[in-house]
Amino acid sequence: MTSALLLDELDACADEGGLRRLGCAFARFIATLADVPPCVLLSCVLLSELESRGDTCLSLDDLVEDPCAKLHLTPEQCERLHRAIGSFPASKADWAQTFSRCEQVYTPGKTDHHQPLVLENDRLYLRRFWRDERSTARLVGMRAQTRRTVDPERAKALLDKMFPRARDEHEPDWQKIACAIAARSQVAIITGGPGTGKTYTVARLLALLYALSTRPQQLRFALAAPSGKAAVRLKQSIDKALQKLGDQVGGDIDVAGLMAAIPTSGTLHSLLGANPTTRAVRHDVNNPLDVDVLIVDEASMVHLEMMADVLEALPANAILVLLGDKDQLSSVEAGAVLGDLCDGAQAGNYDPETAEYVLRTSGERLPPAMVGTGSPLAQCTVMLRKSHRYGGAIGQLALAVNANEVARAQDILSQTADDAVAWRDRARQADLLDLAVRGRAGAEGGYARYLELVAAGPQDAGEAAHEEWVTKVLLAFDQFRVLCAVRQGDWGVEGVNEAIEQRLIQEKFIVRSGEWYAGRPVMVTQNDHAMGVFNGDVGVTLPDASAQKRLRVYFQGEVRVKSVLPTRLPHIETAYAMTVHKVQGSEYAHTVLALPNKSSAVVVRELIYTGITRASTWFTLCTPNAAVLQDGMYTQTKRISGLRDFMRQH
């Protein structure tokens, strides 16, 4: 009876917009399977809500405090739920007992009936997240314990060639250390902020593996990233780094042979042969990937399910290298895998045996404070600590935000000596629109530049001139971007896009007669394999090369531009302004970050850090209310996950 009452109250909360319907439907489904106490049904709804926020499980500690508090409901709605439930288990042990008595909850050690819920390590899981966390921990743990044999003299000779030491350099060369460590590992993690040389390092790692291999011509490499754009960027950066390396090392390493052996880079979805509609993958433990070395870039964006799939599909003797910035926003979907795996990366936690190996193979001495005891994975993890891209204000600002030094961040933002950083505080939306159209003094950017190119059109008739023009327009558009933290309101991506469009019409940069017009930038919001466009791809609408001036949307492909008819793109949104989440893995010469006028759970330190580090040359912060910056910097997202605990068990 109370269960029925609770389910009705939950539906009422969903009707009022306070809860996702999916969670309520899940609770109803569980109630049809067995006689389940109301507090367990509420936990089902909570699990579903938490999943939508990126958590993989529900901690019993949170339940003891107040299960309703986590639901973000009104006090009145909470009271109704409390009334329907009656009383809650009083302690963590009582909650654990309630769950373990429930038929629909599996507790490891008991008979497994494939129940939809699982209780382990004082956490309640939906079964698929429990399975993925366990399997990720098991497979990463197994790989971390496997050592490959490396000839230390040969490795040192190669590493010395690839990383010549500057005379005045006294700090350890973490890039060289990363290569030495990764060369003996079946799984390696190379983490670091933007411009710390993750790609530079991995290009050298590939050269090292190639040169150390007894059968280099047969080595099968694969490069992948969570988004198409990041995949394209990875291959371009590796090619560039290898070309330079070839000039540096001459004939000592067959860099040309290596470059020929490296295929184009793709998304993780395409690597695994994922079916976009069913989530099924073609490659798994029974049909493993045909690779010896897999490099995954932007690993902070890889969600739990994807990481578990990659690990399952990778042959046991293949080398997996994860590259990413552990401090960036986590994946949109549930999990914070890279952050969890990099738990001790800052501290190092290297064993004396690792320190000795690193010294022998690279000549680098690990700082004594970082040597002690650590997990097997810590022996395979390296954090790069020196930015080669930012010496100035942007780098300092990113560091201050990351270290939660609010006053220092505000000082850097307020200084006027360095044009790289500017702060528009107490901004009105009109200030943001000025920035969006013309940029600011001391910094290039503003959408006027690419729209002037659009208006000028190709220099000549013919396909070649058209393609040259399209490439220039896409390049110019990609120099500048307005980023928003939220979706709704005057400072959200929807309102800002609309306002920028109106301003561009007023200033006659665009002529809009319908939904589609020349110059309209759009972002794809759903993968479309048939059209070859993927979630997050950004293109610009332009007249095609024919005399009819029919509009097409042009995207930068890996080698050439590709185009799609607007009518073939049902899932897009205008992209003058984009959310910070959507631009992870991208970089613009000038980035403008607009924060909303009220603090919210979305504006957190990782988001501000990720926004700042999208800028390569100029960064402008636009805040209607400076308190939102402060509040955001103080707040760090803590995704609930049991991966760290599972890792400790392996």
Ligand SMILES: Nc1ncnc2c1ncn2[C@@H]1O[C@H](COP(=O)(O)OP(=O)(O)OP(=O)(O)O)[C@@H](O)[C@H]1O
């Ligand atoms: N040891 C080094 N010596 C000289 N230049 C370097 C070194 N390491 C990196 N760089 C240069 O610094 C720039 C940034 O390096 P890279 O792109 O590898 O960094 P990243 O960490 O992969 O950046 P992102 O966060 O954008 O992915 C590149 O131009 C690279 O050539």
